[in-house]
Amino acid sequence: MKKRFTFILVIAIALLANMSLVSADMHGWWAEAAAPYAGATIRGVSESTPPSNYVADVLAAQFTELTGINVEFETTSWDQMYSKAINDMEANTGIYDFVYIEQDIIYSYLAQDYLVNLTQFAADNPDLAYEGYDESAFTSFADYFKNADGDLFGVPMEAFVKVYLYRKDLFEDADIMAAFEEEYGYPLAPAENFDQYRDNAMFFTAYGENMDMDLWGTTVQGSTGHPASTYEFLESIGPSFGLYNWGINLDAGSAMSANGGALDGDTAVEALTFWLSMLPFAPPEATSSTWDEVASSFAAGRAAQGWVYGENAAWIATDESRSAVTGNVGVRLPVTAPGVIEAAEMGDGYIGYYDGGAFGVPHSSRNKEATLLWLQFIGQSSVQAEWAAAGARITHTATFDDPLIAEQDAKVDGYYTLLEEQGPLFAGAPPFPFHAQVREVIDPFIQRAILGELSPADALSQAAAAVDEELSRLGYGM
């Protein structure tokens, strides 16, 4: 027994010594590779999201400690992030050494040749290539940031899907279940189709009113002063009805049904009609809500169910200092129209938006070498699990199997498992080089529909015509 104990002790010491040697080696490599750039400051800009805040609060400090390279990371609003990044890259001012590239804008950036080919740049600078960084370790989400040759232009830093969240404490309450079944004639459950979604929304809104609670039946990301409403319609609601690629036929250069588009088609009108019909069952802040406010509303317990970006799932389900519904969050696939899931499984469509982004290096950066080190640091496997637990984002295949994520998965009702197994049913934004330009054109019509100034059919008809006009002006039209 004593011998066995001694043997185990020796093995453990050897393993620990080996680990510390490896760690020392790693530490040494970073310090050595970064030596020419020690004291330099690299600057980046991103949207203030849970994954970005983790980068700013945790990873930046770790990297500076290892390398002596300072990281100034600006987390700001979504609008400001885009303005700052695009203005910097367009004017070639070199303010930012790395910028957040949301998946939907990558095609615009690549078309303008704003970004450094990271694969090529690492190959050209072998002294800076960290062996613990492996491009093949990324999930297939990284493919969105590659060119036709497979070269990477952005290191994925977040990837998540927009899911259906519901409050388990309400949906599993015996009295509430009985009341629902008595009223609707079937058992209360997380919605699997739009009729059921509507019934749930109506029921919980009435329940909140009757019980004098601040509770409504659904979230709606319906800000009338922000593109978030257009995004929820085009990238979450539309696809779940079978409206893909914003209803724009890129080959035909048109969004109008008459020319091969679908933005003013029956499916789009049906989707918008359904979504708008949810507004009376949403909290009063719905028409001022972007993705952030939707997450906050759900976390405050003001909605029984809703479409919420997955990056918020972890903190809503686990962070008691910010959420009133911890331990009571259920996660499911968003509801879809008949045939939509089957089409997605066949690769003929998708059920919602696979959102996320990467950090890329603008050509205008003055510190490309130091920034390459930084991007490899955040792209290495060893930092992924804790980042994923904090920000509900996964960009590495191996992260799904990490014990920390398995533990977190249970707390978030299997969100990470859903992301791994059913993530392929979702898709990134269509490959438009004119993403923001056309979305800006659509915004006012969606906002006017939310206000009730336009019917869904009129809003989409006018939006499709305006899109065609803008496409023509941009040189992509008919």
Add this chain to the structure above:
Amino acid sequence: MRNPRTGWLLLSPTLIILLIFGFAPFLYVLFVGFNQWNVFSADDGLVFNGLDNFRRLVFDDDFLHSVGLTARFAIFAIGSEIILGFVLAQMLTRNFPGKSLFRIIHTLPLMVAPIAVGAIWRLLVIPGFGPVPFFLDRWFDLKYQIGSYPDQALWTSVIMDVWHWTPFVTLTMLAGLSAIPKEPVEQAKVDGASRFQVFWYVTLPFLRPVLLTTVFIRIMDAIRTVDEVWMLAGGGPGTRFTGIYIWRVVFPRTDYGYGSSISLITLYLTIVLCWLLFIAISGRRKGEVE
């Protein structure tokens, strides 16, 4: 020291800065305004298109709507600020308990950055979380949702602007009132003029230069309002003023040519408006003298 060259030499730093940071950008905007230029178009270079951008904005419903909204915002905001500012300035010419404290508190909003003002007001009025909708609902059963009702968003913007800028008007009016000589006022009172007559025939003519300057400054500010309103309502229906519309066209849409042409027209409208106002006010004074 009377050598004109010395004067120009002393002025030259300011003139150079003005040329570089004021006139040169203006010339650039003027140049871009006559071009089609969107960096995300298939052809991302500048393409001269003559007056097309200006023709386009005449038929641009969103732009025309933004001009109308801006006009409503400017009229109500500036009108309220002038009246309130004058009343408060009159009040501050007299002594009353707590006058110093009132003056300090009243001036505080001026020290807050517009973006912070917008953020504060957003926190106050955002439905579901802000105290204003909560109490309006609880006490008056009034649905106050700036995201759902464009008129509420507009009026909230007006009130926010009045809160922020009335102290500025008060201070300028106070300076104007302090500069009015006492003799004409006393003479008018001795001659039996009523309080309104004293105000209309004595105080107001003396205040006219200050009034004109204040109104000009506030008109220019109101027409280019962006940050406060942007923070408050994001430039949605009811608050999509011209400044915010320009911002949307230039930045998210990256339509630099069209955005420049709207900026130029807005500048032109501002100058015309101020000129008409100047003619109207100074013309009336001339008539009175005659």
